[in-house]
Amino acid sequence: MNYSSLARMRQSGNMETEASIAINPVWNRLFIASRKNFTLVLFSILLCSLIYYLLGLLSFHYSSQVHGVPAIWLPSGLALFMVLLGGYRFVLVPLLGMTLLVIQQQYPLPLALGAVAGATLESFLPVLLLRMLGFEPRLERIRDVMLFVAFGTVLGPLLAASAGVLGLSFYAPPDLLSWSDSWLAWWLAGSVGCLVLAGLLLVWATSISDGVTARCRLFLFSLLSGVALASMLSLFDAAAGRLSLIQFAVVPLVVIAATYCGRQGSVLLGAGALAALLVTMQYVSPGAQGLSGHSLMTLNLALIWVASFTGLVVASAYSERGAGALYAYQAKHDGLTRLINRPTFERRLERAIVSARQAGRSQVHALMFIDLDDFKRVNDQFGHATGDLVLRKLAELLESQVRNRDTVARLGGDEFVVLLENCSRDSSRQMAVRIGSKVRGLLIPVGTANCQVTASIGVVPIGADTGGLDSILSAADEAHYRAKSGGKNQVHYGYSEGVSEEC
Structure with a gap:
């Protein structure tokens, strides 16, 4: 499933397609163009009315021999979809389409008026209520599905069935049982048409990419x-x-x-x-x-x-x-590098500090602070896109060099940290030197040139005498600053003489 581009329709009462609805490019071009060109608006309405009419003829083919009502009414789904995404101007689609159908079917005037009025209300009123309630046509939330079913597939066909049966009552002999059967069949036909066809069109139109x-x-x-x-x-x-x-x-x-x-x-x-x-x-x-x-x-x-x-x-x-x-x-997680972000890392670091105090040794863990040298020059010379690529490549490199139990995070900008758990002084030194060497060997092709970076790395122990979160981060920052002020592209160790177990 693709969960990106979660579009929102928040403005209620808007007469046109909401700009915040992410829809398929085909429908997007149609609706945008129809707002700017009156001729295209008229053509779109007439074309949709013709399709409505043809779907109506197909539906009449499945009329029940008991009460004469179509068993399925597909035009209702088309009308609901067009008004919902295209705007209230497309209310003319069921109005014109149903008018053609009642003329073709030679309906008596009361029944014809009821059918036309019902078809128009079936698409207009539900859409009005849906927009007032902030309905999102993507149907990706249970709330939106319930709103769509309640108003689009229940209330709308209910109005159409009621208007149609009311028109039927003006010329047919009063038969409550027959009318109730006709009303139920009318409602079910429109409801299935709205749920199946409008649902299919909405999902297709709001699917930006094929997931x-x-x-x-x-x-x-x-x-x-x-x-x-x-x-x-x-x-x-x-x-x-x-x-x-x-x-x-x-x-x-x-x-x-x-x-x-x-x-x-x-x-x-x-x-x-x-x-x-x-x-x-x-x-x-x-x-x-x-x-x-x-x-x-x-x-x-x-x-x-x-x-x-x-x-x-x-x-x-x-x-x-x-x-x-x-x-x-x-x-x-950090959006660019996919590493864990600072708040998440700080929670893990706090747990590491507590465990180090409980262990009672001078060094239990180690914290490595990594800062790229002259990273601003990379952005200025090669562009920010290349700078972002360098950060992503560095994140991949760091994750490939540490153990499964270690934690790599991006603090922000070009600053990274690595929490080395259960790691001795010598092991953390070796790992820092190895990472510095790997960073120097990181080449990013940019056109005919290569972008190469170096890093200044500071390492500090985490043991029984370690202070709080802020103090250990400040110590690691100070260690990296000493590496940078000492000539860059090097490692500075802020260690005491105590040595713990090797990794």
Whole structure:
């Protein structure tokens, strides 16, 4: 999983795409250009309205023979996505698209008005509430997934279903049971469309870089095949008069994809399950489904809804855990060299001082203070990028020269420290000399030239008589200063005569 570029959408009520949302370059260019060019705005709205219309025709192909409501309503997902990322101007997309659909379907005027009003409210009001609550479209936090589901896939379709059934009541005979069935089917169709299609588009649009490895793609393909097979077998079993439970396998498969491949895997398998269901329905007539009316289709759609929702929650939970681990790592490490930072090092040094006092010897540990000579000249002559490279190379060199139990840290700038635990005077001297020699041999190619640096190193003991944290750091700093004032590129030892055990 890639946890870098955690974009934030904090401004509420903004009528346009938030600048702080990190989105895919393709969508970014589209939305930015559509804000500057009225012709492109109009073209984008008309194009999206046409796509909305075509998705509507596809959805009408799966209308129930019981109540005439489409079993799945894909346009709702497209409209929610466009308004959420493109701005409120794209509310015209469901308005125009649904108008074309009700004309094509020859809806009575009350039902047509209800359908158009419902489709418009379905995308406008949820987006308004989501932006007011600081929703982030990346769906990487459980909070954002819950907001998306509550407002985008529950409240929005609820408004559309209510407006549509209200329009239906003006010309259809009053039948509460029929209306309730129609309302539920209308809501489920729009909710699945929003959750699956809008979820897929949001994840795709907000994925700045492809963090899915080749192995993960192969794994996803295998799971996708399993989801498609489960959907097909369940319907074919129903056509043969057998009620199969294999369709329930969709839920664990989507959860597995979310666990190992994140939000990309979750939405991809949810969309794959829906596509497999729609394709399979072409070959299974309603009368051969083995269940009354549209109940099998409803059951499969409900399972896809549950699987998609669960997958997004699982993926966001893993994302938050990974982000928390990343933040914890960054709080303890230097961003440039990846060495531990000063606060973390000071805590380790304090523990070493306590252990040295308990041991009661003149030297138990040693502290090495390393400062590059004339590092400003490197930055001035070769540039700060080369200077940063030198610091990273030095960090790698130091880690390669010390033992596993030793600690290397960057205090800041070109100052490094090494805590040598359970190390004698002679061993620490040998290690300091070896490190100084290795630093002299460190060559950084810069164009046709080489950047070479040296270091002044100060070493002090940590024993029973050692003072506190500040005093030992000051002593190490003083030792390194003496090495630098003595001609640079050398080691100064601030040791007493006592000798402890060899490393």
